[in-house]
Amino acid sequence: MDFSLTDDQKALVESASRFARERLAPDYRAREKAERVEREIAIEMGEMGLLGPELPESFGGLGVDCVTSGLLLEQIAYGDFNVSYVNLLTSLCGQIVANYARPDVAREWMDQVVTGKKFIAIALTEPSAGSDAARLKLKAVRDGNDFILSGEKTSISMATQADVAVVFARTGTEADGARGISAFLVPMDLPGISRTTFDDIGTRPVGRGSIFFDGVRISKDMMLGDEGQGFIQVMQGFDYSRALIGLQCMGVARASLDEAWRYVQEREAFGKPIGEFQGVTFPLAEAETYYEACRALCLRTLWLKDKHLPHTAEAAMCKWWGPKLACEIIHQCLLTHGHGGYGGDYDFGQRYRDVMGLQIGDGTANIMKMIIGRQKIAEHRI
Secondary structure, X not given: OOOOOOHHHHHHHHHHHXXXXXXXXXXXXXXXXXXXXXXXXXXXXXXXXXXXXXXXXXXXXXXXXXXXXXXXXXXXXXXXXXXXXXXXXXXXXXXXXXXXXXXXXXXXXXXXXXXXXXXXXXXXXXXXXXXXXXXXXXXXXXXXXXXXXXXXXXXXXXXXXXXXXXXXXXXXXXXXXXXXXXEEEEEOOOOOEEEEEOOXXXXXXXXXXXXXXXXXXXXXXXXXXXOOEHHHHHHHHHHHHHHHHHHHHHHHHHHHXXXXXXXXXXXXXXXXXXXHOHHHHHHHHHHHXXXXXXXHHHHXXXXXXXXXXXXXXXXXXXXXXXXXXXXXXXXXXXXXXXXXXXXXXXXXHHHHHHHHHHHOOOOOHHHHHHHHHHHHHHHOOO
């Protein structure tokens, strides 16, 4: 594996880095108070090619590899973790739509999403089906050339801001399990759709909430993949997003470490910078080591995807370790700043609250460990 960057990759990453530090970082806390991600920010990212860059050019992307896409997401998260959800959801849902939607439907919607003019979400979780996602109850009943959607999705990122969503619904019976679930691309302005926002302690600009479907009519042409196969086909995309989430979290960890290393050179105690005390630098040295290991794991996982090699276990490792480690690093950097780090003048508190949500959403740590365990037992079957 060679993760050295080409000149084109370097240019893209440097462009994303400047945008994150100069355009996003200064308004990180302001976006939390406003509880929204500005459309103009998304449009700027679209113009720079930062949304869905791994998608084919025919769908508005740059056609870059998944490693490059991950590096770009990492830079955006460095500046504003919440804004990076737009990048994450565009990459996850974009691959699903590009692979499984009718070509005309995919081109119509992805042109809007990749340019930042429209926000996309993925609606999988339900009140009674979180980790056990195959037990979905939202129904899609065929009515001629349409399907009628009835039910609720909950804990959906970008629920209130999304213009379109990849929605999983049961077209078969509950006895069919995962094989009775289909996926649809559903515009969020259809009659019968209503939404609410949760009062979360973090990621408030992301707008996590519930989406209610009350007899929503959707054309069969908006189905993604084959009927009854949506869950099985589309869930494969989560191996990609889990690796991206790991790098998303590493972007926030990197920002926190950078601030801590600068601070220990500026703050003095007993007549010298506190960076000269091993008790101060050793915890940061440990954090740097873990950071490098986790980041390398995420890059390797994306490299495996680019090579079309199995990476389910590695993706699960990225998902459970990335958010956990990022919270631990943010915590240590806060402590390094002493009583000042506990105040509102720094971003550590908001970063911790924002990143902590990913220890729950998109698959809990224990679910990820179950996936890893199943994969390893299969590899070592006797």
